[in-house]
Amino acid sequence: MQQDEKAVSNTERAISELRRLVFSGELAAGSDHLESELAERLGMSRTPIREAARTLESQGLLELRARKGVRILSVSPDDMREIYDVLTELESLAAERAAEKGYSEEQLAYLAEAIEDMDRGLELGELEAWARADDRFHSELVRLGGNSRVIAIVAMLADQVRRARTVTLFMRPVPVQSNRDHQGVYEAIMRGDAQAARNLHRTHRQQARDMILNLLERHRLRQL
Amino acid sequence: MQQDEKAVSNTERAISELRRLVFSGELAAGSDHLESELAERLGMSRTPIREAARTLESQGLLELRARKGVRILSVSPDDMREIYDVLTELESLAAERAAEKGYSEEQLAYLAEAIEDMDRGLELGELEAWARADDRFHSELVRLGGNSRVIAIVAMLADQVRRARTVTLFMRPVPVQSNRDHQGVYEAIMRGDAQAARNLHRTHRQQARDMILNLLERHRLRQL
DNA sequence: GCTGAATTTAGCGCATACGTAAAAAAATGC
DNA sequence: GCATTTTTTTACGTATGCGCTAAATTCAGC
Numbered sequence: 001m002q003q004d005e006k007a008v009s010n011t012e013r014a015i016s017e018l019r020r021l022v023f024s025g026e027l028a029a030g031s032d033h034l035e036s037e038l039a040e041r042l043g044m045s046r047t048p049i050r051e052a053a054r055t056l057e058s059q060g061l062l063e064l065r066a067r068k069g070v071r072i073l074s075v076s077p078d079d080m081r082e083i084y085d086v087l088t089e090l091e092s093l094a095a096e097r098a099a100e101k102g103y104s105e106e107q108l109a110y111l112a113e114a115i116e117d118m119d120r121g122l123e124l125g126e127l128e129a130w131a132r133a134d135d136r137f138h139s140e141l142v143r144l145g146g147n148s149r150v151i152a153i154v155a156m157l158a159d160q161v162r163r164a165r166t167v168t169l170f171m172r173p174v175p176v177q178s179n180r181d182h183q184g185v186y187e188a189i190m191r192g193d194a195q196a197a198r199n200l201h202r203t204h205r206q207q208a209r210d211m212i213l214n215l216l217e218r219h220r221l222r223q224l
Numbered sequence: 225m226q227q228d229e230k231a232v233s234n235t236e237r238a239i240s241e242l243r244r245l246v247f248s249g250e251l252a253a254g255s256d257h258l259e260s261e262l263a264e265r266l267g268m269s270r271t272p273i274r275e276a277a278r279t280l281e282s283q284g285l286l287e288l289r290a291r292k293g294v295r296i297l298s299v300s301p302d303d304m305r306e307i308y309d310v311l312t313e314l315e316s317l318a319a320e321r322a323a324e325k326g327y328s329e330e331q332l333a334y335l336a337e338a339i340e341d342m343d344r345g346l347e348l349g350e351l352e353a354w355a356r357a358d359d360r361f362h363s364e365l366v367r368l369g370g371n372s373r374v375i376a377i378v379a380m381l382a383d384q385v386r387r388a389r390t391v392t393l394f395m396r397p398v399p400v401q402s403n404r405d406h407q408g409v410y411e412a413i414m415r416g417d418a419q420a421a422r423n424l425h426r427t428h429r430q431q432a433r434d435m436i437l438n439l440l441e442r443h444r445l446r447q448l
Numbered sequence: 449g450c451t452g453a454a455t456t457t458a459g460c461g462c463a464t465a466c467g468t469a470a471a472a473a474a475a476t477g478c
Numbered sequence: 479g480c481a482t483t484t485t486t487t488t489a490c491g492t493a494t495g496c497g498c499t500a501a502a503t504t505c506a507g508c
Contacts, residue, residue, distance in 0.1 A: 009491065012497060034459070045273075046460090053274055058282040060373075067459055082371045086322075090311040104490045147306045149284075153377060156343075231499090233461065258489070269463045270490090291470055291489055 010044045017042055022061055022072055023162055029074035029224060038070065049214040060155050064176035074223045075164050075217045083157045088202060090154055091138065094145025096198035103144065108190060111140050115182050123177060127169055134175075137182055141201070144189070156173035164212075164224040171215050178208065234268045238276035240256055241266055246285055246296055253298035253448060262294065262416035283380050298447045301386050301440045312426060314378055315362065318369025319323045320422035323413040327368065332414060335364050340405050346403060351393055360397075361406055365425070368413070388436075388448040395439050402432070 016040070021027040035053070038045050039046045056062050063071045075083075105112075114137035121130030135158070142154045181204035188197035215221075242262070245251040259277070263270045277294050280286050287295045301308075312422035329336075338361035345354030359382070366378045412421035439445075 011491080047492050047494090050461090051275065051278055053489095054278050055282060058279055064460095066461085069459080082373045085317060085371055086314065086373050086377070089317050090310065095314050147309055149306045149310050149381070149432060153310070157373070157449075235461080262488075271462050271464090274491090275461095288490095290491085295487080 010048035011051045011055075013040055014038075014044065014048045015055055018052055018056055018161070019061070022056075025163070027072050028114075029072050029163060030066075032069050032071050033068040060160050073160075075160060076223055077200060077213060077221070080161060080164060080216065081209065081213060083161055084205065084212065087154060087157055088209065090150045090204035091205060092198045092202040093146065093153060093186055094142045094150055094154075095189065095201040096194045097146055098141060098144035099192055099194040099197040101144070102192055103189065105190070108144070108186065111137065111144065111186055111189075114140060115179070115186060118179050118182065122174065124177065130175065131165065131169055134178070141185070167221070167224055168212055168215050169218065172211060178204070181207075234273045235279075237274045238262075238266055238268065239279055242276055242280060243285070243383070244355060246280075247383075249387070251296050253296050253387060256289075256293050256295050258293040284384050298382075299384060300447055301437060301445070304385060304388060304440065304448075305433065305437060307385055308429065308436070311378060311381055312429035312433065314374045315366060316422045316426040316428060318366045318374055318378075319409055319413065319425040320373065320418045321370060322368035322419040323418040324418055325368070325370065326391040326416055327413065329414070330369070332410065335361065335368065335410055335413075338364060339403070339410060342403050342406065346398065346400065354399065355389065355393055358402070365409070388440075391445070391448055392436055392439050395443060396435060402428070405431075 018027070027206060035046045035049050038053075039049045042049065050064075055062055057064055060073065062073055065071055085198060114133050117133035118130050118137065121127065121133055138158070139155070142151050145151075181196055181200065184200045185197055185204065188194075216224075242251070251257060259270045259273050262277075263273045266273065274288075277286060277288055281288055284297065286297055287297055338357050341357035342354050342361065345351065345357055362382070363379070366375050369375075405424065408424045409421055409428065412418075412424055440448075
């Protein structure tokens with residue numbers, strides 16, 4: 001059976017393609033790009049490029065500047081602090097709400113799986129695999145919280161720090177504490193202890209924030 | 225001296241004009257509007273209308289639907305719960321951070337002024353004036369928190385519930401407790417007690433949320 | 449040489465046009 | 479009459495073109 005190739009608009013293609021180019025670094029942070037240049041690169045006219053750029057602008061990935069084209073935004077340590085502060089609050093809320101819902105073990109299976117994959121990643125020393133599992137844990141936690149606004153906002157902010165994570169991943173200490181934290185949050189949700197889930201996750205995120213910010217400062221990284 | 229009329233683009237005009245039309249109810253919640261119709265109404269072509277619509281779409285005010293035009297989004301009680309949950313977390317964070325900054329009395333003057341205006345609004349029974357002062361208090365609090373992401377997100381969500389507020393304002397009990405809460409938050413920020421500021425504001429917001437949700441349920445308001 | 453004015457150029461903001469696909473209307477068959 | 483097919487219409491998605499202004503360049507005067 002053939003994959004039904006749904007007719008996706010050029011604007012949508014431009015959005016996902018530009019995102020990919022930004023995350024892969026092919027469009028470097030801080031660099032400028034003319035609309036016409038991007039249009040040619042993606043094989044379409046300026047119109048869908050502009051619409052895509054406006055969407056990505058409101059997601060905080062880039063900036064439209066008159067006569068200067070599109071500027072890919074970089075992320076400063078201050079930005080990181082802001083973003084981690086918001087993530088701390090909203091993910092803690094999600095953990096609290098998830099615990100209140102009384103999910104069954106099956107419903108939490110994907111969360112448990114993410115934790116296992118993180119453990120395995122650590123054991124094998126595969127940090128990228130660990131990071132991907134960590135992402136899965138966080139986004140699944142937020143999904144379980146059930147608040148669609150939180151889901152959207154967290155996804156947006158996670159995108160903004162994605163590039164930075166790639167850089168810091170190999171500078172940070174081996175994240176054994178992180179895995180223990182996640183296990184604690186999972187167990188709190190499992191037994192329906194909303195306050196514990198909230199507080200555990202909150203502490204976890206705050207520590208992660210402080211660790212990252214210290215790293216950036218020690219390595220004098222001002223812009224990512 | 226003449227106001228220097230800065231050259232504002234049609235897209236920007238379309239954004240603010242469409243926002244105005246939505247908030248005033250001239251574009252009713254749930255209604256559909258053709259791009260060409262809106263373009264004619266605002267005296268411009270479809271291009272800036274589409275760009276504006278994309279921006280407002282990402283702000284959660286409306287939706288672009290192929291061949292159906294622009295749909296103005298309505299807000300359900302579930303949406304209200306989601307939004308108030310997020311506002312609770314992010315405003316509490318702002319209160320905490322504001323208290324940590326050790327603002328002087330002058331720097332908090334605008335916040336104090338908003339509280340005074342709320343008191344005066346209550347005394348004179350002018351609920352709209354009270355509501356405007358309440359808005360000022362909340363947005364100033366968030367501004368004092370100093371996190372630009374929080375500022376943007378809270379402003380966006382406040383927009384989404386704006387229409388609902390107009391409806392509930394005259395159904396709710398006289399908000400005397402609300403004024404007392406704000407005074408408490410102000411004093412906590414004043415004396416630099418971050419935890420108190422956070423907890424007081426958190427409780428305040430949670431009570432406001434429960435009150436509004438009860439109101440909507442009692443009056444069987446499913447869509448605003 | 450250097451400053452400032454004049455000229456050129458570049459690139460966006462927007463209007464416009466058109467192909468296309470979905471929806472509506474009309475026509476056809478039973 | 480009702481269901482199905484065909485035709486028509488409608489409104490979006492996108493390409494294209496151009497005016498206008500900010501930026502870059504050249505030129506003039508000292």
